[in-house]
Amino acid sequence: MEDVGLREACGVFGCVAAGPWPTDLDLVHVLTLGLTGLQHRGQESAGIVTSFGQDVYQMAQHKGMGLVGQVFKEENILKPLEGNLGSSEPINCQPFVVETLHGRIATAHNGELVNASRLKQKILHHGTGLTTGSDSELITQLLAHPPPAGEPNGAEWMARIKQLMSYTQIAYSLLIQYKDAIYGIRDPYGNRPLCVGKLQCAIDDADTEDNIDNKGWVISSESCCFQSVGAVYYREVLPGEIVKLTKEGVQSLCIVPRSREVRSSFCIFEYVYFARADSIIEGMLIYVVGQMVYKVRQKCGEQLAREANVDADIVSTVPESATPAALGYSKVSGVPYVEVLCKNRYVGRTFIQPNKRLRQLAVAKKFGALTENFKGLRIVLVDDSIVRGNTMGPIVRLLKKSGAKEVHIRVASPPLKYPCYMGINIPTETELIANKMNCDDLAKHLGADSVVYLTVEGLVEAVQSGIEDLDKNDKGHCTACLTGTYPVELEW
Numbered sequence: 291m292e293d294v295g296l297r298e299a300c301g302v303f304g305c306v307a308a309g310p311w312p313t314d315l316d317l318v319h320v321l322t323l324g325l326t327g328l329q330h331r332g333q334e335s336a337g338i339v340t341s342f343g344q345d346v347y348q349m350a351q352h353k354g355m356g357l358v359g360q361v362f363k364e365e366n367i368l369k370p371l372e373g374n375l376g377s378s379e380p381i382n383c384q385p386f387v388v389e390t391l392h393g394r395i396a397t398a399h400n401g402e403l404v405n406a407s408r409l410k411q412k413i414l415h416h417g418t419g420l421t422t423g424s425d426s427e428l429i430t431q432l433l434a435h436p437p438p439a440g441e442p443n444g445a446e447w448m449a450r451i452k453q454l455m456s457y458t459q460i461a462y463s464l465l466i467q468y469k470d471a472i473y474g475i476r477d478p479y480g481n482r483p484l485c486v487g488k489l490q491c492a493i494d495d496a497d498t499e500d501n502i503d504n505k506g507w508v509i510s511s512e513s514c515c516f517q518s519v520g521a522v523y524y525r526e527v528l529p530g531e532i533v534k535l536t537k538e539g540v541q542s543l544c545i546v547p548r549s550r551e552v553r554s555s556f557c558i559f560e561y562v563y564f565a566r567a568d569s570i571i572e573g574m575l576i577y578v579v580g581q582m583v584y585k586v587r588q589k590c591g592e593q594l595a596r597e598a599n600v601d602a603d604i605v606s607t608v609p610e611s612a613t614p615a616a617l618g619y620s621k622v623s624g625v626p627y628v629e630v631l632c633k634n635r636y637v638g639r640t641f642i643q644p645n646k647r648l649r650q651l652a653v654a655k656k657f658g659a660l661t662e663n664f665k666g667l668r669i670v671l672v673d674d675s676i677v678r679g680n681t682m683g684p685i686v687r688l689l690k691k692s693g694a695k696e697v698h699i700r701v702a703s704p705p706l707k708y709p710c711y712m713g714i715n716i717p718t719e720t721e722l723i724a725n726k727m728n729c730d731d732l733a734k735h736l737g738a739d740s741v742v743y744l745t746v747e748g749l750v751e752a753v754q755s756g757i758e759d760l761d762k763n764d765k766g767h768c769t770a771c772l773t774g775t776y777p778v779e780l781e782w
């Protein structure tokens with residue numbers, strides 16, 4: 291049995307309408323568009339919870355298996371999900387809705403808690419039963435615990451959230467919906483992304499930042515969906531920060547420090563593969579815009595050409611995440627960029643498919659050869675990563691069968707050797723192909739003429755060179771799947 295207990299990574303998206311309530315904003319469509327913009331983070335299932343924000347017990351929800359467009363068809367999204375605010379997530383069983391002492395809360399969580407088993411024991415000893423195997427249910431149950439100092443004046447969500455954060459420090463980007471507000475929380479290590487956007491009046495106005503007619507606020511794992519919902523980038527939620535979104539605006543409630551005196555550790559694999567290329571991440575200070583994922587991928591390709599150039603006629607990509615890296619490689623090496631593969635637009639990402647058979651089938655139906663572009667030529671083929679090796683084998687066979695003279699694989703990230711416990715589906719050590727063979731053996735195994743990976747230093751440089759004041763802001767990156775050095779001590 292493969293992948294038991296493993297999940298694809300996922301994303302969170304929330305929205306609060308500004309102005310008078312009931313709102314004239316089409317909230318449900320903002321939420322579904324937001325989810326569609328995060329579809330690349332998870333393709334299995336999706337859920338939305340909405341409310342009118344007045345009654346602490348009133349919440350509507352719909353969840354289902356499939357792509358966002360399949361789960362939220364017009365007939366089931368319209369009436370029942372109307373509201374003034376809502377949270378959503380492209381993953382099964384989320385958002386979780388539970389009743390607390392003060393009414394209902396809904397939670398949506400991206401990430402995995404590294405101390406989930408200990409927390410589970412804590413909750414079970416407390417006498418609370420659990421209904422799923424998800425660590426996100428643990429978060430929801432811990433939020434239902436009153437804070438140590440009690441709540442003489444009613445619900446103290448900040449104290450409850452701080453209590454949760456004292457129990458678990460990594461990895462979560464979390465949305466909590468309660469009454470008329472959405473709280474957004476990023477773990478103190480800043481391992482998973484989270485940012486806030488400002489909804490503009492109409493889609494046409496979305497790129498004019500000075501438009502003051504604010505329709506509301508959105509909070510999302512990635513900024514790539516802002517444009518499609520008619521929002522502009524506002525700011526990143528900082529590591530450890532708790533923000534509160536209401537119709538009045540976005541408030542920063544506090545920043546919870548890390549348990550150890552170390553730098554933050556944002557997932558470097560978000561840059562390599564996971565995030566969409568048009569997302570902006572790691573803004574340094576509040577209101578200062580960060581760097582675009584595309585640019586970083588391009589720099590990885592440039593660095594790869596400096597580190598591992600080889601004589602060739604053309605350089606190409608394994609579409610689509612690797613394309614900016616291939617262009618970067620071409621720019622530095624001077625070797626022309628030519629497409630060799632045609633990607634079937636109806637096949638999604640294969641790495642985040644739930645099991646091996648589906649992943650392999652997806653690869654087989656995903657690519658066709660643009661034969662005339664490469665017949666008799668020596669190709670440098672760039673991919674952003676090789677994880678299990680499912681993608682590369684069939685592609686090299688296809689290219690060689692279709693007339694490629696040589697295929698040199700250049701990988702725009704270092705070999706993945708260690709599992710991820712923070713929310714990305716990077717499997718057990720034995721499934722990772724870099725643990726089974728070195729570059730020469732891998733080239734032979736794939737039928738390629740050579741394989742070279744980017745170095746860890748090269749990747750870190752490509753990522754960090756675009757971040758201002760890295761040292762001043764204690765910014766760092768998790769590279770655990772590449773180096774085996776995890777941001778915190780793992781406990782099970």
Ligand SMILES: O=P(O)(O)OC[C@H]1O[C@H](OP(=O)(O)OP(=O)(O)O)[C@H](O)[C@@H]1O
Binds near residue numbers: 563612
């Ligand atoms: O070695 P593997 O186990 O096959 O995994 C690595 C491949 O999976 C990803 O592509 P994916 O098809 O998921 O998405 P993309 O279309 O965004 O590149 C990644 O970009 C690599 O191509």
Ligand SMILES: NC(=O)CC[C@H](N)C(=O)O
Binds near residue numbers: 299301399401713
């Ligand atoms: N990788 C993820 O973000 C998954 C979300 C969450 N940990 C769950 O298991 O439901």
Ligand code: SF4
Binds near residue numbers: 712713716
């Ligand atoms: S182990 Fe790798 S995939 Fe997991 S959080 Fe760290 S960098 Fe990201």
Ligand SMILES: [Mg+2]
Binds near residue numbers: 673
């Ligand atoms: Mg790919």
